[in-house]
Amino acid sequence: MDTTPHTEIGLRINGADTTATVDNRVTLLDLLREHLGLTGTKKGCDHGQCGACTVLLNGQRVNSCLKLAVSASGGTVVTIEGVHDLADGDGLHPLQEAFVANDALQCGYCTPGQICSALGALAEADAGWPSHVTPDVAAGIESAAALTADEIRERMSGNLCRCGAHRGILAAITEVAAVTNR
Structure with missing residues (x-):
């Protein structure tokens, strides 16, 4: 039995409202790539040192490998897939x-x-x-x-x-x- 805490989160990603139930330890990067299939955001170092995972969260740039998905809940995310919409x-x-x-x-x-x-x-x-x-x-x-x-x-x-x-x-x-x- 999995006792890992999970939380349902809601985000607006590239103009679309998205909900997901995620393990509380999942990063925003892994949510985007592994759970939502938005693979434009890259996993480089996974330590916030290279910037390959940079996305815009509420208009500000963040290293998505360092941001827990649950802490972004309610936010607006723009990935490279959504930049053309800007x-x-x-x-x-x-x-x-x-x-x-x-x-x-x-x-x-x-x-x-x-x-x-x-x-x-x-x-x-x-x-x-x-x-x-x-x-x-x-x-x-x-x-x-x-x-x-x-x-x-x-x-x-x-x-x-x-x-x-x-x-x-x-x-x-x-x-x-x-x-x-x-």
Whole structure:
């Protein structure tokens, strides 16, 4: 007899309401991949060190391998499968287009986490959140359009690319940051 505690949770994932009964120890990453079949979010290190599992939870980026699914209950999750829904129109999100145009992917394994993290980083900058390299932390930053290369590198430092596509990733994020309508 299984005596492991389970909880029924509800989430809005990529625009769809979803309920699941999960073992209380299941991470958001494993819920997405193993229980719901959303395999775009990748399992890299399973320790929150590589960023491959980054998703947006209530608009903020999180390492889904470190977040228990039960603690996300009631939240809104956007995975790479739902990023195109954030765009105007039927095409790819501008950040996805910029990644392709700037050759910001090689093997593509880290790309879903890079894109979700970049969306979160741009939203943080638009909200005026400073980073470690912001010159005047008290003043914050005026918007994502004001991001320097150093700011973008710092904000994306939790996302690793083992192939070395960092220049393309920086170029893609810089391109999208310069546009006011993301």
